[in-house]
Amino acid sequence: MAREVEVDQEVCIGCGLCASIAPEVFRLNDGGVSEVYNQSGAEEDKIQQAIDSCPVSCIHWR
Numbered sequence: 001m002a003r004e005v006e007v008d009q010e011v012c013i014g015c016g017l018c019a020s021i022a023p024e025v026f027r028l029n030d031g032g033v034s035e036v037y038n039q040s041g042a043e044e045d046k047i048q049q050a051i052d053s054c055p056v057s058c059i060h061w062r
Helices: 017-021 044-053
Strands: 005-007 026-028 034-036 059-061
Touching: 005 034, 017 026, 017 044, 044 059
Parallel strands: none
Antiparallel strands: 005 059, 026 034
16 A cells, blocks of 8 residues: 655645645645645655655655
């Protein structure tokens, strides 16, 4: 089973970095914070780059 990525929206500051790195996976919602809208939108290494780039470490694999 493939890993899934999730965003802790309580911690997210809405910087948009993840959405700029992997727009096929992440977007900012109406509340101005990141959400995952397409789990299979990018390869795991690209998603990992977004995770590693998050300034508040709110994106995680589950």
